[in-house]
Amino acid sequence: MPTSTDHDSATLWRDGRPVYDRGETVCVIGAGVSGLVAIKNLKEHGFGVDCYERETGVGGAWNWRHDRSPVYASAHLISSKPFTQFPDFPMPDDWPDYPHHSQVLAYLERYADHFDLRPHIWFGTEVVKVEPADNQKWDVTTRSTGGYGGERTHRYAAVVVANGHNWAPSMPEYEGIDGFRGKIMHSSAYQDPAQLRGKRVLVVGGGNTGCDIAVEAAQQAARCWHSTRRGYWYAPKYVLGRPADQVNDAILALRLPLRLRQWLLHWTLRLTVGDLTRFGLRKPDHKIYETHPIVNSQLVYHVGHGGISPVPDVKRFRQYSVELADGTEIEPDLVVLATGYQPRFEFLAPELLGIGADGRPKLHLHAFSRQHPTLSVVGLLESDSGLPTLIHWQSVAVARWLRLREAAPQKAGEFWSSQVAKAPDRRWMSANVKDTPRHWFEIAHVDYLRALQKTLHEMGPA
Numbered sequence: 001m002p003t004s005t006d007h008d009s010a011t012l013w014r015d016g017r018p019v020y021d022r023g024e025t026v027c028v029i030g031a032g033v034s035g036l037v038a039i040k041n042l043k044e045h046g047f048g049v050d051c052y053e054r055e056t057g058v059g060g061a062w063n064w065r066h067d068r069s070p071v072y073a074s075a076h077l078i079s080s081k082p083f084t085q086f087p088d089f090p091m092p093d094d095w096p097d098y099p100h101h102s103q104v105l106a107y108l109e110r111y112a113d114h115f116d117l118r119p120h121i122w123f124g125t126e127v128v129k130v131e132p133a134d135n136q137k138w139d140v141t142t143r144s145t146g147g148y149g150g151e152r153t154h155r156y157a158a159v160v161v162a163n164g165h166n167w168a169p170s171m172p173e174y175e176g177i178d179g180f181r182g183k184i185m186h187s188s189a190y191q192d193p194a195q196l197r198g199k200r201v202l203v204v205g206g207g208n209t210g211c212d213i214a215v216e217a218a219q220q221a222a223r224c225w226h227s228t229r230r231g232y233w234y235a236p237k238y239v240l241g242r243p244a245d246q247v248n249d250a251i252l253a254l255r256l257p258l259r260l261r262q263w264l265l266h267w268t269l270r271l272t273v274g275d276l277t278r279f280g281l282r283k284p285d286h287k288i289y290e291t292h293p294i295v296n297s298q299l300v301y302h303v304g305h306g307g308i309s310p311v312p313d314v315k316r317f318r319q320y321s322v323e324l325a326d327g328t329e330i331e332p333d334l335v336v337l338a339t340g341y342q343p344r345f346e347f348l349a350p351e352l353l354g355i356g357a358d359g360r361p362k363l364h365l366h367a368f369s370r371q372h373p374t375l376s377v378v379g380l381l382e383s384d385s386g387l388p389t390l391i392h393w394q395s396v397a398v399a400r401w402l403r404l405r406e407a408a409p410q411k412a413g414e415f416w417s418s419q420v421a422k423a424p425d426r427r428w429m430s431a432n433v434k435d436t437p438r439h440w441f442e443i444a445h446v447d448y449l450r451a452l453q454k455t456l457h458e459m460g461p462a
Helices: 033-044 101-114 208-220 244-253 258-272 299-304 388-407 409-421 445-459
Strands: 011-014 017-021 026-029 049-053 121-123 125-132 138-144 152-156 158-161 183-186 200-204 223-227 309-311 314-317 322-324 334-337 375-377
Touching (some): 026 033, 026 138, 026 152, 033 049, 033 388, 049 125, 200 208, 208 334, 244 258, 388 445, 409 445
Parallel strands (some): 017 152, 026 158, 049 121, 200 223, 200 334
Antiparallel strands (some): 011 017, 125 138, 138 152
């Protein structure tokens, strides 16, 4: 950890409080997957880096010891190993195709040690406010999460936000939910199948977490209902003996038209999974690639064995029951809301990230603030593949941009005006993705990597 003398420098003042100038140092917020790779790539581009992490260790969401971690005991990757490793730090060859969450954490800890990132991280330190300062710099106010000392403000040349977007639960509003006498919990509080044992459980939500919890409820609960708003395509983890995402990537490499790829995957799923409606599951109201992929080999198995009862969306709660959209009433003891998460940037004024009334940040490449050249976000992505490779190149683009501003200000200004500030909003998807909060940050990994490659080419060498 950095020593206190690392932050002792010429003192400025803002609103009557001291501000400690960190010169050309870049501030990174968060030491999870995104924060670690941001530190590493900024270092390699010659920047000094201070990272603030509110918890006591690295790993972010993958560190199950952290209060905000959504990881549960049985959680494994849903993207296979080649797509969930950094391009310059491969996972061990003897690890399984889909590593357990404890292995992912060990991998991130090794990454931090291999690239000597820990000396740049202030653990147990929470960022409470980030404010624009003179010359496109930023005043970052922090405090100890352990209650030691008061708030302290430092001035940085740039800020990279890497605080993750899977820690602030999205809680749906249902009529009568406050009067329900059973137990209600968000999936973020789910940790172990023992929480389900012997109970009548209703799982609400058709995402990967909701499907995982429904499968565990099928094995542990007295009864399990699984409520979804629409039908989904459920991809098995293995297709033709290979991890499904590797087969999908091989298909993408053929550069087939979207409609042909959709037809090919529909055909493949019909052969491997079959007609889902015969199991009582709802028919998807969309084509493959138009929602975030659901990867689960066991859901259909347990539906077919009667362990999971598929039901429609929740309409309202009553004192001891739940009414569904088709008028059916069920009586669960426990309701698990696997309803996702909201992006939260409590330390930033919303307009700095172009956040409107809907709460959605509007960023170029889901990374660059259109209003402030020295403010960026890393890791704000959902993909049809694993994220670490994407985040690696995203953070390289951020570091390359900051270096361009120093080395060639005129070229940087022209690039910013033409490529960032006035760039139209894009989805980085060829498919017509559902326009829901869950899909705000959805991208196709090949399309997005090509966009990053184009951006890096236009900025030129570091």
